[in-house]
Amino acid sequence: MQLNRRRELSLDLWAVLLLFPLIAVPFLTNNSLVYSLTHQVVIGLVATLGVYIMLRMDLLAFTVPAFMAIGGYAAAIVTKSGSSNLLLLMAAAFVVPALFAIPLGALVLRLKGTYFIFITYIFNEILQLLIFETPTLTGGSDGIAGLPPAAMFGIELSSPRMLLLVTITVGIVAALATLAVTHRFRPEFSSIEENETLAQSLGVAVWKYRSIGFIASAGVSGLAGFALVNQLSTAHPSSFASFSAINYIAYVFVGGRRTMLGPVVGTVLLVSMSNAFSSQAQYSSALFGLLLIAVVTIAPGGLVGTGQRLVAALGSRFRGKALASEPNKTHANGEHV
Amino acid sequence: MESIISTGLIGLSLGTQYALISIGFTLIFGILGVINFAHGGFYILGGYVAFTLSHTLGLPYVAAVVIATLATGVLGYVIEFVLVDKHVNDHIATMILTLGIYLVMTTGIIGVYGPEPAEFTFPVSGAWRSGGVYMPYSNLIVFVVCTLAIAGVYYLIFKTRYGIALRAMADDRAVATAQGIRPSRMFPLAFGIATSLAGLTGALVTPILALEPHGGEAVVTKAFIIVILGGLGSVGGATVAAFIVGMVESYTSVYFGGSKGALALFVLVLVILLVRPSGLMGRETRKA
Amino acid sequence: MKPALNTASGSLRVEALAKHFGGLKVFDGISFTVPPGEVLGVIGPNGAGKTTLINVMCGMLAPTSGRVVLGDHDITGKSFHAISQLGVVRSFQQTNTFRSASVEENLFRAERFSAARRGPDLGLPALLEEFGLARHLHEPSDKLPYGLQKMLGLVMVLAVRPRFLLLDEPVAGLERRERTQLDRFVEHAREKLGCGVLIVEHDMELVRRLCPQIVVLEAGRLLASGAPDEVLSRRDVIDAYLGATEEE
Numbered sequence: 014m015q016l017n018r019r020r021e022l023s024l025d026l027w028a029v030l031l032l033f034p035l036i037a038v039p040f041l042t043n044n045s046l047v048y049s050l051t052h053q054v055v056i057g058l059v060a061t062l063g064v065y066i067m068l069r070m071d072l073l074a075f076t077v078p079a080f081m082a083i084g085g086y087a088a089a090i091v092t093k094s095g096s097s098n099l100l101l102l103m104a105a106a107f108v109v110p111a112l113f114a115i116p117l118g119a120l121v122l123r124l125k126g127t128y129f130i131f132i133t134y135i136f137n138e139i140l141q142l143l144i145f146e147t148p149t150l151t152g153g154s155d156g157i158a159g160l161p162p163a164a165m166f167g168i169e170l171s172s173p174r175m176l177l178l179v180t181i182t183v184g185i186v187a188a189l190a191t192l193a194v195t196h197r198f199r200p201e202f203s204s205i206e207e208n209e210t211l212a213q214s215l216g217v218a219v220w221k222y223r224s225i226g227f228i229a230s231a232g233v234s235g236l237a238g239f240a241l242v243n244q245l246s247t248a249h250p251s252s253f254a255s256f257s258a259i260n261y262i263a264y265v266f267v268g269g270r271r272t273m274l275g276p277v278v279g280t281v282l283l284v285s286m287s288n289a290f291s292s293q294a295q296y297s298s299a300l301f302g303l304l305l306i307a308v309v310t311i312a313p314g315g316l317v318g319t320g321q322r323l324v325a326a327l328g329s330r331f332r333g334k335a336l337a338s339e340p341n342k343t344h345a346n347g348e349h350v
Numbered sequence: 351m352e353s354i355i356s357t358g359l360i361g362l363s364l365g366t367q368y369a370l371i372s373i374g375f376t377l378i379f380g381i382l383g384v385i386n387f388a389h390g391g392f393y394i395l396g397g398y399v400a401f402t403l404s405h406t407l408g409l410p411y412v413a414a415v416v417i418a419t420l421a422t423g424v425l426g427y428v429i430e431f432v433l434v435d436k437h438v439n440d441h442i443a444t445m446i447l448t449l450g451i452y453l454v455m456t457t458g459i460i461g462v463y464g465p466e467p468a469e470f471t472f473p474v475s476g477a478w479r480s481g482g483v484y485m486p487y488s489n490l491i492v493f494v495v496c497t498l499a500i501a502g503v504y505y506l507i508f509k510t511r512y513g514i515a516l517r518a519m520a521d522d523r524a525v526a527t528a529q530g531i532r533p534s535r536m537f538p539l540a541f542g543i544a545t546s547l548a549g550l551t552g553a554l555v556t557p558i559l560a561l562e563p564h565g566g567e568a569v570v571t572k573a574f575i576i577v578i579l580g581g582l583g584s585v586g587g588a589t590v591a592a593f594i595v596g597m598v599e600s601y602t603s604v605y606f607g608g609s610k611g612a613l614a615l616f617v618l619v620l621v622i623l624l625v626r627p628s629g630l631m632g633r634e635t636r637k638a
Numbered sequence: 639m640k641p642a643l644n645t646a647s648g649s650l651r652v653e654a655l656a657k658h659f660g661g662l663k664v665f666d667g668i669s670f671t672v673p674p675g676e677v678l679g680v681i682g683p684n685g686a687g688k689t690t691l692i693n694v695m696c697g698m699l700a701p702t703s704g705r706v707v708l709g710d711h712d713i714t715g716k717s718f719h720a721i722s723q724l725g726v727v728r729s730f731q732q733t734n735t736f737r738s739a740s741v742e743e744n745l746f747r748a749e750r751f752s753a754a755r756r757g758p759d760l761g762l763p764a765l766l767e768e769f770g771l772a773r774h775l776h777e778p779s780d781k782l783p784y785g786l787q788k789m790l791g792l793v794m795v796l797a798v799r800p801r802f803l804l805l806d807e808p809v810a811g812l813e814r815r816e817r818t819q820l821d822r823f824v825e826h827a828r829e830k831l832g833c834g835v836l837i838v839e840h841d842m843e844l845v846r847r848l849c850p851q852i853v854v855l856e857a858g859r860l861l862a863s864g865a866p867d868e869v870l871s872r873r874d875v876i877d878a879y880l881g882a883t884e885e886e
Contacts, residue, residue: 018743071442073442073445120620120623120624125582126441127379127385127441127582128578128582130385130441130442130445131574131577131578131582132578132623134571134574135571135574135575135578135616135619138571138612138616139613139616139617139620142609142612142613142616143613145609146609146610146613200746200747200750200751201751203736203739204736204747204751207736207737207738207739208734208735208736208737210698210734211730211734211735211736212719212751213717213718213719213722214696214718214719214722214727214728214730214734214795215722215727215747215748215751215752215794215795215798216719216722216723216727216751216752216753216798217719217751218717218719218720218723219719255571256567259449259453262446262449266446295456295457295460295461295465296457298453298456298457299453299454299457299458301450301453302449302450302451302452302453302454302457303450303454304450305446305447305449305450305453306433306447306450306451306454308446308450309437309443309444309446309447309450310433310436310437310447313443
């Protein structure tokens with residue numbers, strides 16, 4: 014799949030732009046099912062973006078639920094201590110997990126990628142146990158319930174409409190943060206992903222960029238955790254079960270791992286599907302499984318990647334300029350050998 | 351004093367179970383470069399097959415275990431051949447692929463057996479008591495069988511030509527292929543052997559612990575910890591680490607109870623990794 | 639040849655360098671110097687340890703003992719990327735580019751990653767034209783023929799603005815007529831950057847053409863050093879190569 018910086022940027026921008034129309038949802042309807050679906054999609058998307066950032070460097074981060082928990086609990090603890098200002102809570106939800114990511118990153122990011130996978134997987138388990146073992150801070154297995162909703166300008170944003178707007182706002186902020194990080198460091202991330210040895214030989218301090226990505230991933234995941242806690246008014250360990258990492262990973266692989274549009278497509282599709290199957294949860298599980306198998310065996314670029322290939326193939330059919338609008342860009346498949 | 355010994359015996363039994371699973375996992379990872387997320391699925395499938403054969407069809411337990419072992423082995427062989435083989439050495443791709451396989455397996459199990467735990471009991475009850483030391487016969491038998499299986503695997507890996515070829519592939523695939531060793535024959539068989547070990551362990555252990563569709567999840571987590579601790583790709587390391595984990599788990603759950611034990615284990619792993627990142631017996635890890 | 643203004647003075651020195659893997663000794667007691675702006679050839683039969691030597695010098699492997707010194711700076715044991723940022727950059731024997739990225743993107747990244755962003759113009763467009771890469775600027779690099787990929791790899795290394803180049807068999811696999819491109823490349827690097835160059839090679843003609851000084855590595859030790867004509871006529875050097883054929 015030919016890389017093309019401009020095209021990837023435009024797909025990323027589309028992904029962010031697609032979030033803005035969601036703001037209309039709470040004003041167009043009062044349907045609680047639609048609200049619930051929108052919450053799930055946006056929160057799921059933010060968590061998936063946490064996975065996506067690390068995937069840009071070919072690292073699979075299972076830490077997303079753990080950092081969601083840290084962010085969610087941090088916001089809950091700040092709220093219980095008296096302040097429920099939305100901006101403060103969002104800042105806490107981003108910064109606290111990011112701070113945790115620094116020492117954890119220093120431990121694991123200098124080692125091989127496979128260690129990263131294993132250790133991040135274990136980290137989730139550790140965090141769950143820590144939550145259970147610290148009831149004074151986190152409420153243990155009961156969690157922290159009855160949280161007042163976030164507030165802006167002193168007004169509690171407690172109506173269902175306001176709660177949804179908060180989630181959507183968090184989603185947009187998280188998407189912008191992801192865009193900023195992945196765009197600013199795109200050449201470094203892509204080089205590390207594709208050929209780490211070569212990148213190092215040219216002077217790229219790989220561990221430094223891995224750390225930046227890891228910290229950003231932690232912060233973004235923390236935002237997802239906050240949105241979830243705010244929606245439920247509760248911080249509870251069951252919201253952050255290790256196995257939920259599987260869902261976010263599925264969303265990004267099925268959607269497409271090359272651009273931010275992939276997580277958007279994957280999350281919308283799979284969350285909708287599992288809602289449709291809600292009475293038989295195991296069938297949605299099987300569907301996820303089949304989709305993952307399909308992605309690896311026949312469609313490595315996910316839905317977005319496959320879509321791009323189709324468009325490129327059609328474009329060369331008609332010998333026109335397909336997606337790119339600049340005159341000096343050419344497609345590899347468009348060239349005549 | 352007696353309880354210390356009893357706990358230790360349980361720890362040893364756990365150690366052999368974990369060793370069987372982790373050795374299988376390590377074989378797949380070391381030789382094929384595949385992170386087998388479905389390993390827990392084969393474990394639990396072994397349990398369910400043995401359950402159906404012995405409790406529903408009335409076959410003797412021993413026969414059920416043997417057939418379950420073979421069945422999971424064959425399934426592993428087929429899965430490797432059909433799905434996994436082309437993606438060998440791509441860690442993320444195979445992880446996602448085996449993850450998908452695991453999800454499908456679990457759904458299949460729920461579809462056939464329902465979501466509730468199955469009533470699978472070990473055919474031998476009672477315990478061995480001597481001078482205050484206590485060990486259920488079930489654990490004892492499992493310990494013996496697992497030890498024999500481990501010995502068998504070691505013999506296979508270190509003494510037979512096939513095993514030497516496997517280790518050559520793990521060490522340096524290019525050289526091994528140049529020497530005439532053919533991966534296309536070796537890989538499905540290696541995978542199948544590894545999954546049969548998981549199935550065997552499942553058939554033996556689930557009647558003692560529990561048999562329910564999601565029982566495989568914890569297995570993968572255990573395997574991850576043990577493999578990291580022992581050093582990625584090292585069979586010897588996995589064995590040693592398995593026993594360490596088994597003992598630590600046994601003692602902490604008896605003397606500290608609940609999640610503290612598990613937490614202690616994780617902290618132990620982290621500390622060891624800080625000191626020796628390549629694990630107990632792993633190879634040099636590259637600096638980023 | 640006048641060195642370019644932005645290169646600091648100082649040579650790249652290797653002192654009593656040794657590398658063992660467990661019980662296996664790859665090389666031992668290696669010492670030589672690459673003066674700034676000069677070219678040094680490293681030759682020797684296969685298995686003599688030449689590639690490992692480069693791996694150790696550039697930081698991919700840590701030496702078992704000995705030092706690597708850049709100017710006054712001891713760079714022994716520094717990480718691969720740090721040594722690259724200090725200006726000692728290696729090329730690879732196999733083609734090594736960012737495969738799915740275009741030629742243009744590959745160069746963009748190399749320039750961006752360079753620690754020494756500023757400096758006199760490298761004249762890359764002319765070089766690309768000369769090597770036949772200019773008309774493939776927007777093609778993915780893995781679609782290029784072998785020879786072009788290798789030259790792209792070299793141009794990328796140049797784009798990083800190194801002080802010293804460590805070239806690992808730069809013409810291996812290239813056609814005879816393509817090999818003179820390396821002469822142009824080395825000339826260009828010395829002219830624009832005042833680079834010192836270390837070349838590991840089997841092509842004796844090339845070595846004689848480009849290297850006023852060479853060292854011979856055999857069975858992990860430094861067998862001889864000096865001017866090519868002198869060294870290559872020595873009895874022990876010829877014996878070391880007995881049975882080994884020159885690359886065409």
